[in-house]
Amino acid sequence: METIKVLNEKTEISVKKGYETKNSILKQIKNSWQLYVIFFLPLVYIIVFHYIPMYGVTIAFKSFNPVQGILGSPWIGFDHFVRFFHSYEFKRVILNTLILSFYQLLAGFPFPIILALALNYVNKKHFKKTVQMVSYAPHFISVVVMVGIILVFLETRGPINSLLNLLGFDSINFMGNPDNFKSIYVWSGIWQNIGFGCIIYLAALSSVSPTLHEAAVVDGATKLQRIWHIDIPGILPIMIVLFILDMGSILSVGFEKVLLLQNPLNLRTSEVIDTYVYKIGLVSAVPNYSYAAAIGLFKAVIGFIMIITVNKLAKKVGQENLW
Template sequence: MSTKVDQPTQNIKKAKFKKLLNNYQLYLFLLPALIYFIVFHYFPMYGVIIAFKDFIATQGIMGSPWVGFKHFERFFESYQFWSLIKNTLSLSVLQLIIGFPLPIILALMMNQIRHEKYKSFVQTVVYAPHFISVVVLAGMIYVFFSNNGLINNFIMMFGGESISFMAKPEWFKPLYIGSGVWQETGWAAIIYLAVLAGVSPELHEAAVMDGANKWKRILHVDIPAIMPTAVILLILSVGNIMNIGFEKAYLLQTPLNQPSAEIIPTYVYKMGLQQAQYSFAAAVGLFNAVINLILLVAINKFAKKLSGQGLW
């Protein structure tokens, strides 16, 4: 009886193995990426346990004494805890609210351009800022918004007073988010343009025959076509909401704007590398990663219930 029951299972396994052998070239293409993720992403994860230890370099990770949730409690009781959470979340949420819909709007606008040379020119102009490095971008912001920068010279030319953009905490978020929108909106629109390029012309022809104007075709043809892609990208963006860019925030920080510029990634860098508090920095980083995971799972479930689209 057991032989008869196991026979179909064995046949299925043989068929899968044969299919694997027949397509081994495709799996070889995946091998470098698989090795990369194992070596640089999965293997280093064992080091997370230093968040639960008092790490001593001479004793190594496994030899260091175990302290449990001591470092997490220290972070939660720190006077900086709520300000870090507030700065990180406010910067991330504002960046998501402002930066997420703009590539969709830009893609819809560019899709309506019929003059190919003009369209290519516009695409080049809006894509170009993406290739500017973060260090160069931060330098440009200092040049434009310093006390003697171009913007202040322009303001004073019309009789206004110079504004200390880089010294006032209230100006950090507008500069950070505005520069991010300028740099990434065009590049982020590429994927939506690719989706729109795949929309069947017959749908637009049918809409025209039904009397739909350009705005109605955008509303009822183009937007539904890009919605599945937009939902997936929104889930990924929300799941990564606590991992706001470290480099630009750190480069734009000054002693005067730090009350609104200090976020969790910069705090982890300062605690871990500058002050050598490795276990404490690992605990803060692990807390950040757990929050991201919870948000990712929650927004994925919400998106699946709302639209039927999700990551899994």
């Protein structure tokens, strides 16, 4: 009897706690209903356009037929994945994607940090605002316009080759040499995004306590020493979080720009997973939706594994992490 009584008391306590929790949640929603209204629309957008379409990923495991639909198409398991792993294009596409991704990450990641640290020590406001405006502006140029600018500058009779000819050098076919593609893609991307990327670091630097700099100046520290011992540790958590997010998209190098910069001469080094999926699934004479979906799912799984792995490594070394 005593055991039953204790169980009943525990049940009543848990029910009471649940009721109180429910009331507190409803009270919180009532008090801050404006915030929940603002949050509602993005939530609906994410559910409708990001979660519901996940059901379509099942065609990666089916021999999809548009007439039969997703439900009516027969299951074939991992056949499309095996086909991709054994295909002639697998090695080339994966290597191109990884090389371009790591090149972009290693070359592009430090520059917004360097620009933010440099601007943080600029005392002339007009000069600082001018540099910010000039460096931010390219980010707002559309991809199509940006690629058009790149192609005009790098064509055989463009400004760069004209300058080389004036200096006594021969013209260079930049877009016709496959070895030039990765550098053109990465460094043009750095130029376009360096200013916008440093905004986060400038915001992080503004939160660093000025008293630390004042104490360092009194102790005779130089600007480089202040950057190394005060500024970089102050923005290190933001750097780690952004690095983790970048690693999660390691196989997503940017579909539009790569596709627009491609031509038959540089296809050997410019074909990446995104453009390959596009050509297989949509542009091909006989579109293979299931095969393209399988390749896209493989890319997503690799990105998920990478972001989990890097986040755990950051947690183990005691750095900032996503969760």
